[in-house]
Amino acid sequence: MASPIEQLTEIFRHFPGIGPKQARRFVYYLLGRPDYDLKKLAGLLNLLHNEVSECRDCHRFFPKNATAGAICSLCADQDIDHSSLLVVEKDVDLDNIKKSGAYTGRYFVLGGLIPILEKNPEEKVRLKLLRERIETDYRAGNLKEVILALSANPDGDNTADYLQATLHHLMDTGLKVSLLGRGLSTGTELEYSDADTIKNALKNRA
Ligand SMILES: [Zn+2]
Numbered sequence: 001m002a003s004p005i006e007q008l009t010e011i012f013r014h015f016p017g018i019g020p021k022q023a024r025r026f027v028y029y030l031l032g033r034p035d036y037d038l039k040k041l042a043g044l045l046n047l048l049h050n051e052v053s054e055c056r057d058c059h060r061f062f063p064k065n066a067t068a069g070a071i072c073s074l075c076a077d078q079d080i081d082h083s084s085l086l087v088v089e090k091d092v093d094l095d096n097i098k099k100s101g102a103y104t105g106r107y108f109v110l111g112g113l114i115p116i117l118e119k120n121p122e123e124k125v126r127l128k129l130l131r132e133r134i135e136t137d138y139r140a141g142n143l144k145e146v147i148l149a150l151s152a153n154p155d156g157d158n159t160a161d162y163l164q165a166t167l168h169h170l171m172d173t174g175l176k177v178s179l180l181g182r183g184l185s186t187g188t189e190l191e192y193s194d195a196d197t198i199k200n201a202l203k204n205r206a
Helices: 004-013 020-031 035-051 091-100 127-139 154-166 195-203
Strands: 052-054 061-063 084-088 106-109 145-149 176-179
Touching: 004 020, 035 052, 084 091, 084 127, 091 106, 091 195, 127 154, 145 154, 145 195, 154 176
Parallel strands: 084 106, 084 145, 145 176
Antiparallel strands: 052 061
16 A cells, blocks of 8 residues: 555646646645644545535536525526527636636536547547537527637647537537637637636637
8 A cells, every 4th residue: 555645646646737746745745734734624625525516507616505506606697698608628717717707608617628639539528418508508599609718729629620520510500619719829728818818819709
């Protein structure tokens, strides 16, 4: 059995953007923290699954007691524009776009991107759920446009290509599928884009 240091390093190593050296640094950082800090951290980790839910409609994570049901406050808001659906890779992208104030429609969190040469894209991200959501909303007459707000990198482009190909039958009957304008310079991640960049990218979508 690996030591707690090794086990924890292994967990941190799988965090986004973290390599083995950084992972080990995190563990030593924690070892240097007072006992009550670690107890607080352990307590919060325990609460994550108990007090946070995944929204049934947009699949973002939200605090369970903020709304009564299985959908988040954004999806429960009746005043929100139902004519557009903005697809993002992850929760932080949604938060960032929402904060920019440039978009007032509905959202869908894909849960990742499809890497180039991926053999099982359907298992990688929420493609089936997204397609069902789009089909239902479009056929109900509410949805007019799907905006793919994916990062400007090869995996983002690959995901956009894949989605456009699978939505082609709806695009033929009038559904608009647009991509963010590339004011986002190549390789830029939405997560790190400021409000003005997001506003421009939305305005220049095509
Ligand atoms: Zn939601």
